[in-house]
Amino acid sequence: MAGSCEISNIFSNYISAMYQPEEAQEAPLELLSHLGKEDNVALTAEATGEKPAWFSELPYFWSKAQVLEWISYHVEKNKYDASAINFSCCNMDGYTLCHCTQEQLGLIFGPLGDELYNRLHEIISVSDELTWIIDLLEKQDMSSQELFAGSNATELGNMYTKESLEEMKSTHPFCQGEFSYVSMSPDSSDISVSGTVTSHSPNSQDSGGSDLDLDPTEVKLIFDDGFADYKKGDVKHGKRKRGRPRKLTKDNRDCLETKKSKHSPRGTHLWEFIRDILLHPELNEGLMKWEDRREGVFKFLRSEAVAQLWGQKKKNSSMTYEKLSRAMRYYYKREILERVDGRRLVYKFGKNSSGWKEEDILN
DNA sequence: TATTTATTTCCTGCTT
DNA sequence: GAAGCAGGAAATAAAT
Numbered sequence: 001m002a003g004s005c006e007i008s009n010i011f012s013n014y015i016s017a018m019y020q021p022e023e024a025q026e027a028p029l030e031l032l033s034h035l036g037k038e039d040n041v042a043l044t045a046e047a048t049g050e051k052p053a054w055f056s057e058l059p060y061f062w063s064k065a066q067v068l069e070w071i072s073y074h075v076e077k078n079k080y081d082a083s084a085i086n087f088s089c090c091n092m093d094g095y096t097l098c099h100c101t102q103e104q105l106g107l108i109f110g111p112l113g114d115e116l117y118n119r120l121h122e123i124i125s126v127s128d129e130l131t132w133i134i135d136l137l138e139k140q141d142m143s144s145q146e147l148f149a150g151s152n153a154t155e156l157g158n159m160y161t162k163e164s165l166e167e168m169k170s171t172h173p174f175c176q177g178e179f180s181y182v183s184m185s186p187d188s189s190d191i192s193v194s195g196t197v198t199s200h201s202p203n204s205q206d207s208g209g210s211d212l213d214l215d216p217t218e219v220k221l222i223f224d225d226g227f228a229d230y231k232k233g234d235v236k237h238g239k240r241k242r243g244r245p246r247k248l249t250k251d252n253r254d255c256l257e258t259k260k261s262k263h264s265p266r267g268t269h270l271w272e273f274i275r276d277i278l279l280h281p282e283l284n285e286g287l288m289k290w291e292d293r294r295e296g297v298f299k300f301l302r303s304e305a306v307a308q309l310w311g312q313k314k315k316n317s318s319m320t321y322e323k324l325s326r327a328m329r330y331y332y333k334r335e336i337l338e339r340v341d342g343r344r345l346v347y348k349f350g351k352n353s354s355g356w357k358e359e360d361i362l363n
Numbered sequence: 364t365a366t367t368t369a370t371t372t373c374c375t376g377c378t379t
Numbered sequence: 380g381a382a383g384c385a386g387g388a389a390a391t392a393a394a395t
Contacts, residue, residue, distance in 0.1 A: 269369075303383090316371080322383080327370055329385065344379075344383055 059120055062094025071109075074116055270327050271336050273310060274298075275349070275356045296349030296356055303345055 062070065092100075097120065106113035268276070277284045278298050287306050291297040300306055303321040311319025328347060331337035335350040349356050 314370085319371085323371060323373095325384075326372080326386085330370075332385095342379090 059094045059098050062097065064091060064093050067092055067094055067097050071116065074112065074119065268313070270310065270324070271331055271349075271353055272355070273313060274306075274328075274347075275353065277306065277309075278356065279361070291346060293358070296353070297340060298347060298349075299343075300345040300347075 059070075100108075100117075102114060102117040104113075105117045109116055274288070277288055278290060281289070285305075287302050287309070288298055288300055291299050300321070303325075307319050307321040307324040310324055311317055328337060331350070332339055335352045337353070338348040338350045340346040340348050354360060
């Protein structure tokens, strides 16, 4: 497991990967020079060749200066005629920017509006995904500490300390939110919930956080049922109805939806979920590994654990590898995955998948 | 509101 | 015998 510092850099690295400003590219200082001293301060970093200030933060938390910096970066990148921009409308912080519709951005920025809208929402969706994975792995890690308190945690491969996680949360406002103690037994591929501690901060992201934001009723649901139980549970105690499980009752759903982010990304597809785990080996706790990185061949190391993570993401505690693998097999037809004959737990990304190649990530 | 998409669930049969 | 794979069939939620 990666140390907290490494993890805290993942967001900025990921965003860096998406937004690689050409080294040779000049900082577009002159574009914003009329906007006042305060605004220019934040640009000095870029002018000196460092990463701009907005690189390491979520758009929601950008200051006005960071917003302007980000806009100017795209103006420069797209060789856009800045005279067409209504700068009087650019005086907004990240939160406001994130709530602009595509049409609004189009009105302010003209043809560049669509590009800005798309880029902004790429960052938002990527960071939400990473937040989800990090949240989940934090929970696993913390539960291991709790579960094995008194034993030597390092034997279990834990490199986090509670303090480091707390530090990470305070460093990264988007990492704030609920802690729920989920344990992943070291010798099996099972994950089970062992307890829950909830911490809220006034600015916590649980009003706008990841898919894992569980409300108390849901946490209790997991608590009561337990992941370990599902295997022997509903399926064998009378047959479950076919098809996707019914949604929660309206009350529960309303409760969840009020907690759900206004900006939560559209549900990630299974193959994207798998891809994202593979792209962050430092986070995936040995769940999966690349067999052939160039060819996109990968292997499930802990198939049931991955299935349960997927189940957690989809709020479906009865997910199993068997079901997950059925969904994976449907991807063969769509050429999102290719068959790897004769090898168990091994799959390969197909031509209709994207975002997993090293060059894709760098570009 | 109807249709489509993307799963989810269950199942049988086969392979490792 | 257990685990995994293959794929049909049906059901469902969410998106279009």
